[in-house]
Amino acid sequence: MNNIFLSKLKVFQYFKTLCDIDREKSFNDVAFIATTIGFDKKKSFKERMDWSLDFTEKEKQSFSLLNFDDM
Secondary structure (H helix, E strand, C coil): CCCCHHHHHHHHHHHHHHCCHHHHHHHHHHHHHHHHHHHCCHHHHHHHHHHHHCCCCCCCCCCHCCCCCCC
C-alpha cells in the first residue's frame, strides 16, 4: 500500500487490537492515525493499553468473528 495512513490501519485488526503483547510498539501506528484525524494522542494511548485488559480471551475470540461495523 502506498498510502502511509491506510497502511497503518492494519493496527486495528483483531490480533493487533486485542491480543498483541507489545502494545507500546503498535501504539505508534495508533498515535499516527489519532493525530492525523485529530484525536487526543495521550487519551488514545491510555485506551490502547487498556483494551486487552477489558475483555476475557473468550470475548476476544468472539470479537474476531465479527465484521468491522459490528465490532
